[in-house]
Amino acid sequence: MVRKKRARPSSYSGSITIDDVADMAGVSTATVSRALSSPGLVARDTRERVLEAVRNTGYIPNVAARSLRAARSKLALVVFPTCITPFFSELLIGIENALSAEGYGLITGSLLERPERETQLVHLVAAKQVDGVILLNGQMIRSDTLRVDQLDVPIVAVGVPGKSDIPSVLIGEREGAAAVAWHLLELGHRTFGYVTGAPGYVDDERWGGFTEVLTEAGIAVSEIVRYPGDFTGASGIGAGLQFIESSKRPTAVFAISDMMAIGFMKTLREAGISVPADVSVVGFDGIEFTAFCEPELTTIRQPSEVMGFEAARLLIELVQEKTIPADERSKTLGTELVIRESTAPPSR
Amino acid sequence: MVRKKRARPSSYSGSITIDDVADMAGVSTATVSRALSSPGLVARDTRERVLEAVRNTGYIPNVAARSLRAARSKLALVVFPTCITPFFSELLIGIENALSAEGYGLITGSLLERPERETQLVHLVAAKQVDGVILLNGQMIRSDTLRVDQLDVPIVAVGVPGKSDIPSVLIGEREGAAAVAWHLLELGHRTFGYVTGAPGYVDDERWGGFTEVLTEAGIAVSEIVRYPGDFTGASGIGAGLQFIESSKRPTAVFAISDMMAIGFMKTLREAGISVPADVSVVGFDGIEFTAFCEPELTTIRQPSEVMGFEAARLLIELVQEKTIPADERSKTLGTELVIRESTAPPSR
DNA sequence: ATGAAAGCGCTAACAG
DNA sequence: CTGTTAGCGCTTTCAT
16 A cells, blocks of 8 residues: 555544655654754754644654654553542642643553452553553552562652652651641640541551650550541541440540541531530541531641642653652652631530 | 563563564464464464463563554543542543453543643544543633544543534433422422533533423523532632622522532531521532531432443444444433432421 | 564664 | 664564
């Protein structure tokens, strides 16, 4: 089959290749390629002729060919946890902002409680379909034979503290949780509850920061009532139920996610227990809805969009120059205690 | 440079190609390719030998090469609206479920209020980087020279009713809004408010279904108080402010998104106006928060995850066999009126 | 049922 | 500064 020599600007349909542009501009394909990728290497007027031809033909480089040849796809994979809360949507916005500014695309993947998804996602990486990975979930993804952190692709984790040496964007988890403890202590609380997250590093850190301050204030850790949770609103409701059924009721409860705090408050409200009059509640994350619920939730705000943005920036640096000084391979951002209506001095 | 002839299973690092597998299995690359893509064309034992070699080498096909050759990427683009509400996260889950089940990956893109993003996204399509597009935003994306709906790539729109002939997954917008009207009428309401969405088809349809029923019930459309909104919680607060400041206060208000309804209720609550005692409020979408706010919101639930799933299924069919009977190119799903605490008979 | 060979569209040496 | 050339890794006729 003979390829047409002149492109038809009227249609975008794929058949316009670099050859067409080269023909029209009267240069070689190499020059076209250079004019597009490394403008500095091409003479001014040649470049303009090429650009003109690009415009006339409606040429758009074929990404597959470029990826194959250049061995990079300009695509990043973002792995979500099973449960996608609004917090992650906000992260995503920051990520996309940074990525798209540098011409990178964004493949998303979540595990969706289907184990084979893990393998699929790792294969995406192994197949060189993506240049880098942003991990939003604590549970490291792995599959039978492949582990994502063993692939030679840059990885950035977000909000997963711990001893891992993966470049990360973190927040001051301990400091945030400590601020909650101080705030509650200042209000005069002496008995505390804590709604846990699904087991993992975040929970450890927040628990650590929370208890450390309380311990210093003379509160016995064993006296803190722990309600099991998994970050979801539903688990917050469960925690609320436990609170109600138990005779041991702390006057202040710290739920380490906003959704849990909101579910918790809802259960208490229905049981006729007033927040903050009877019990103070604090969340963690700072999602939009905390300003809309009743009462408005006191919480620790994470700079979610910034976190996403920084993570993507870090990844791009990693992709481009594989050598980042060890001390710059992680960033820790601060959090902010947002005091609203759900906390008050204890009534007794 | 000489390519290594034997692959090293101990590393995933890219260099294992189809040649390595062919060598190890003692067959040609063509056979390996067939054994993997069209198993039927290869003799049983040959195939097994190939599979064995694949396992031993840890071979993973290079997607770029495959895309280039096969002229398809097994990637779909999902375009989000500027404002990502939890409703869209739910859609995304359904989409990813359907896509990943068929081995398709998922590129996401949103406009992010930056006009040049439009061009970027359209280029993604034009560059053949994706096999299909799912449009979650009403505002058709277009750029100076390219329009996404003119590219020869299958497109599916979700929740964008109207005369467009783009294959779509829709919900019964009119019926849903009509159900709201019936519900309110049945409760005895005779004065109504309506919080609009950003201008577009959804608003037209919902307004149409809502007013049609009210008109039949003898309510003059001109008597319905319209509060401008844009789907966000913030705009719901604005609507609430307008409600409060006006002397003309309907006893029932229909906000066409849950976030607006929630913001609206919050404003009233702060002004000491009780929902539903003083005014009934109904939302639309059925996001998770509606069950957590105070009072729990009466709303129209859209089957978001199913919508996403169906949209992706439709897209896959479109991608695979480009001929779908016209009457199967769109699906309309039903909605459900969820009656909760925010609606009650008017007090007067 | 299998192999040989020809590219898909692009980039990067290497010359000139 | 620009052109020639040689593939990137895979699929797919066309033979056998």
